[in-house]
Amino acid sequence: MPPVIFLLAVAVFAQGTSEFMLAGLLPAIAADLGIGIPQAGLLTSAFAVGMVVGAPLMAAISRRWSPRLALSGFLVIxxxxxxxxxxTDEFAVLLISRIVAALTNAGFLAVTLSTVSALVPQDRTARALAVILGGTTLxxxxxxxxxxxLGSLFGWxxxxxxxxxxxVPALIAVVIATPRAAGSGSPVASGSAAAPGRAEASGTQAVRLTAELAVLRRGTLLFPLGLGALVNGATFCAFTYVAPVVTEAAQLPTGVVPLILxxxxxxxxxxxxxxxxxxxLHSERILVFGGMALFLGWCAFFAGAHLPAVVFSLALVQGALSFAVGSTLIATSIRAAASAPTMSGSFATASLNIGAAAGPVLGGLAYASAAGALGPLAVSAALVGLAALVFALGRGRGPGRP
Structure with a gap:
């Protein structure tokens, strides 16, 4: 595995912290800025919207830049x-800062995914992407x-x-270690077993942008992208409102929230x-059995959220299932978009963040309803159930299967 992949994972760790950490800070932000928790939840949705828009936009803008220039520029902003x-003391300014940060985060992740896919052979795509996504899980x-x-001790x-x-250290590592061209024979990338032709295509920008975008017409790509949006929507729906689940449904103290996270x-x-x-080797089995277990897990979480033992155990199980299925869908999407070397990463990033944008909005509506803290868990179960239905119908179509 090329060392640059591990260095990029460090930067993804910093950005993943920013993307997810507001889930545990919503009550504090709402109290400090004088807004409701559902309105504070829009900060998560705004970030996700920025990721959706930013992934293809930033990837298209930077497709002729060197990976080093693109990644370092995005990280500075x-x-x-x-x-x-x-x-800032203004919610509107905070919201704008989150959107712009999301645009650059999306660009960084899209370029990273495309760069990684060019540095390893196709039969190791899932493993390389797992290293990058390992930064997110860390x-x-x-x-x-x-x-x-930090938020509880010193404020959000x-x-x-x-x-x-x-x-800042991640920025330094990116500037020093990222290849000047995707698939180039830089010291960092040398020795990687890139698939013949993949790195060269990515590095020379041989494929026109219109040709890369045309890949989106393929059912074999739209299928995993759609499933990824639904599964990630369920994940973000429940994750964004985990603090109310812990404190309101399970009646646990606020200090337990970081532990659940x-x-x-x-x-x-x-x-x-x-x-x-x-x-x-086993992507379809992960999607079939993992997806079924994920749906049943959200249903069980909804039914037993008032029990602390259920909250603790299903936080672990649902985290594992959500990311196992989601990561598999990312790898499937990247492989299906192999003929779009500079845009493939943006397709996967945009798809997942469509779900990340919709999930908190739906969760906020459910939280504001009579269901209260249990509402987001019900929505998560419904979204995964819909994904299971789409998957079952798609598998029966034959040529459209991934």
Whole structure:
């Protein structure tokens, strides 16, 4: 595995911390800015919307840039937006800073996924992507609970400052270690067993943008992209409102929220590891059995959220299942879009963040209803149930299968 992949995972860790940590800070942000929790939840949705728009937009803008220039530029703006968010007292400014940070985060992740897919052969795509997504799951294990602890001790702004600070070493690593051209024979990339022709196509930008976008017409690509949006929507729906589930449904103290977030992160890491280990050879089994278990898990979470034992155990299980299935869908999408070397990463990023944008909105509506804290869990179960139905119908179509 090329060392640059592990270095990029460090940057993804910082960005994943920013993307997910607001789930444990919503009550504090709402109280400080004088807004309701559902309105504060829009910060998560705004970030996801920025990711949806930013993934294809930033990938298209930067497709002729070197990976080093694109990734470092995106990361610089990402850092500046967190400084702005930490300094403002206006919800509107905070919202804008989150959107801009999301645009640059999307660009960074899209370029990263495309670069990674060019550095390894197709039969190791899932494993390489698991390393990158491992940065996200480590953010759930350490970064998000750490942000919640900082927020409880020093205020929610300290968490934004922390993300800006930990992003600086990641920026230095990106500037030093990222190849000047995807698939180039840089010292970092040398020795990688890239698939013949893939790196060269990515590095020379041989494929026109219109030809890459035309790949979106293929059912074999739209199928995993649609499933990814539904599964990630369910994940973000429940994850964004985990604090009310813990404190209102299970009647646990606020101090337990970081622990639940960490447990979810541990499960997520296990899920990503499983997808990386087995996803290249057994993707359909992961989707079938993992998807069924994921649906049943959200149903059980909804039914037993008032029991602390259920909250603790299903936070682990659902984290693992959500990321095992989601990571497998990412790898499937990347493989299906192999003829779009510079845009494939943006397709997967946009798809997952369509779900990440819709999930918190639907969760907020459900939370504001009579269902209260249980509402987001019901929505998560419904979204995965819909994904299971789409998957079952799609498998029967034959030529449209991934």
């Amino acid at each position: 990402f850092i500046l937006m967190h400084v702005l968010g930490a300094l 953010a759930l294990i350490a970064g998000v609970p750490g942000g919640a602890v 702004r300290s968490a934004l400052w922390a993300v800006a600070i930990i992003s 960490a447990i979810f992160g541990v499960g997520s890491f296990a899920g990503v590891w499983a997808a990386g280990r087995f996803g290249d």
